[in-house]
Amino acid sequence: MIDRTQVLHVARLARLQLTDDEVGRMSTELSNILGHIEKLSALDLTDVEPTTHVVAVGSALRPDVVRESLPREVAFEQAPDIADDGFRVPSPQA
Amino acid sequence: MTHLTDLTAKTAIDAITSGDLDAAELFDAYRSAAAAEDLNAYTWVADQTPDLGAAAAAPLRGVPLAVKDLFCTAGVPSQAGSRILEGYRPPHTATVVERLAAAGTSLLGKTNQDEFAMGSSNENSAYGPVKNPWDRSRVPGGSSGGSAAAVAAGLAPWALGTDTGGSIRQPAALCGIVGLKPTYGTVSRYGMIAFASSLDQAGPFARDVTDVALLYSHMHGRDPRDATSVGHPEATVLPTAERMDGLRLGVPEDLTGEGVEPGVMAAFEAALQTARDLGASVERVALPHADYGLSAYYVIAPAEASSNLARFDGVRYGRRSGADDLVSMYTKTRHDYFGDEVKRRILIGTYALSSGFYDAYYAGAQKVRTLIARDFTAAFAGVDLIVTPTSPGVAFPLGAKTDDPLAMYLNDYFTVPISLAGLPAISLPCGLSEGLPVGLQLAGPAFSENRILDAAYAWERALAFDSTPSRIGAAR
């Protein structure tokens, strides 16, 4: 069960604004989904190692060799707001 | 006369090689068809036929390729079915797209998909749903619905898709074509807009097994830009098997029955009989934890997605909603430009990773993953390949499941356990139910693509399913 308060808390963590209506709907839908996921708790998972990579591979490291960076105009091309040679955002302190 | 767009890629390549067909003529035929299509399969189509000189000299002879929207393609819209990336043209190209271009394919267009590959019906695309060419009132499956529909309808000879929990196999089944989800890691993920990193895998769609094998043979290979990529231990060879003698097929006893439409089960049973006729043996195998696959999947995939989608913050690219303070800019942008299903999964995933819930949800799901992988290892000690229906049902009407996320998720019941174990699997049309295609799924141990392709090839010949675009639905 995931109530409105939890939906709002999680939405805040995920930086997702929700309308009042959406909060209610998500609360119901997420509860249903989580109900299904609860099935996992039926299993005894002590002593089972979690799998993070299905195909076992060793370290895949990169040699420390410089490759050309993007030209700045390319880096900026898709940006919503460029100013002073950088990506402009509302100030975090504002 | 035969339609150029009815030719399989291999046939077309042979014709170009022998001089009987001009590569530009083939491209043009597809380009015209794609530009005029009414399935909403494409989100972008090449506006002219490129100079195919170099491509036509390469092994794949300039044959056109449709690419799922989420593969970044330099200078070409790459929107992953999302409003937040509307108009986004990246500076970089996905490794697999580069590899295929080097092998001689030419980019025909970008195909519609569920937003960020989250969906099983293509109804979650911000650019509208895709229609199933077999019945325009039905879904093509998802999330690679545009690619599957395009190939089935003769709008592309073959296409690239991605599969996280079934997103190649299920739409291939619903559209009556062949789709391969390779062993995790064999195809580079570099440049693929990520959904769930530990599960995402690119794969080919085509109208027959030979074309799937041919396209896949040029896709795989270790990529230094993807740390999780692995080299395939063997080259992919074009399948030639005509029989299935000695092949041991396993039908998981824990994964059949319940929830499967009778027509699908009938087509599946008939296909098993065909396999026996070809010399295969069919037996039951135990996959005791496979039934927990969906639960584990619906923790892992959203958790990783919630993290992968954090970069869509309106700062460096993509859409932004205006706001005077930073937090409002973030929350409004993500509210305004993410669709409902994406929001749902971000919330589930954030919840599953949040303080106090991690062990029960994410860590637990990763442990179930271990159990499922062990089940498969044990099963493959007794059988060569595992076979299931690809999807519990045939293509469903548009809108039928949009209000019930859980019902939608059940579409992935057969495909998800294999994804969790990182194993290769193909979906192959095996017949019709209610006049709509039914797919069967054939899975094997890691790196067993050649064996899967060989078995699928022999089976395909015997099943004789007609996937010729111009005759779609002719047998209905």
Added chain:
Amino acid sequence: MSVEYETVIGLEIHVQLKTNTKMFCSCALTFGEPPNTRTCPVCLGLPGALPVANAEAIHLGLMIGMALGCELAPRSKFDRKQYFYPDLPKGYQISQFDEPLCAGGGIGGVRIHRVHLEEDAAKLVHAGTSGRIHGSAASVVDFNRGGTPLAEIVTEPDISSAEQAGEFLRLLRTTLRVLGVSDVNMEEGSLRCDANISIRPVGQAELGVKTELKNMNSFRYIEKGIRAEVARQEALLRAGEPVTQETLHFDPRTEQLTSMRSKEEAHDYRYFPEPDLTPVLITPDMLERAHAALPELPAARQERFERDLSLHPDTAKLLAWRTELGDWFEAALAASPAGYDAAAAGPLANWTTNELITRLGTDVDPATSNVAPAALAQLVALVAAKTVTANAGKQVLDVLVAEGGDPAAIIEAQGLGAVGGEDTLAPVVQAALEANPAIAERLRGGDMKPMGVIIGHVMRETKGRADGGEVTKLVRAELGL
């Protein structure tokens, strides 16, 4: 009766590693290039871009681990630390959570908790008034620095004062500099330090509530900041008020501490294993390569100076912890007439750490001065041979510092050679006694206290070239004592 408090400090030090490229992409590290000219799809967090770890960063991390005596994990992994901020392009920082590259160890009496690798954030610059958005304050992000490899070194809470924190950091900085893994420049941000500070009544086992002092950019400020925070906590507790767990910023100009706590809820970083990267497996080859690259470290050098050269521990430490000073000293010792020898080492070390440093200034590298190592070695040998007195030797050193040159030549040219032997010195002593009859009388009466007056007189007359001991001897002889 008032309660006595003791201070408990743990440090978190971020060190930018000196690789050619960033932690997870092939962009060159930035050295003041124009903003946003060192970026690529990976460090801009473009859709579909994937990180690949820099082998050299792992190598440098192993060297740090070895130098700090850590245990090196045969397998470590990367995790995602998630939060939204404009300087964090992916919405998460790739770091190491529960399986760091190195754990345990210690240096300078402070235990190391762990060392892990991560990527640096980009730079957020406050935009001027022209850059405001709808009249509101705006910032501008420069991604050049984003993705620079960082090693985060976390100590155990073993430090009990601001001074000890400063001393530990100096040793750590020298160690890292000797290793060559970083520029370790606090002003430029290649070495950054956060301090976790708490106090508790002496004798209490349980730790007090800690605060975190963030991003102090010089050793002096760190010590000042810690002192200010300890004082603040102590004042709170003495007033019966609790210390609140929070993050603080110390302004070195105003010496004020301000809380950085935002309105947002406490961070929930939602760490999980980075699925885009495979675990780092440390091979014997990697260990061997890191080991072979290790130079002699300050702590080992100090020990060697004490053991082989019989230097006083304080002197040995001063020379060993300041690499450039130690190098200069060893060059001088090698050039000394007696050769690299323990007998010459003591006086030479004293001249280096006392006379030379005083004249040059504490932070000056003697290699950049006019004094050649061989020159000081020669001077110290001349003093030892009494060719020149210690006092005159200091005058020679003044000349060396001012214009360089050869000590023997300076002594010759300025007539600073020791005035010795009865023949030359006895008349001067005689004259001194005659000029100070009252003193002479007291000495004669057995009161040796005013001996200095006579020696001073002789020194004045000889411009410091006389040996004090010899003067005393002559006075006694003259007075028949």
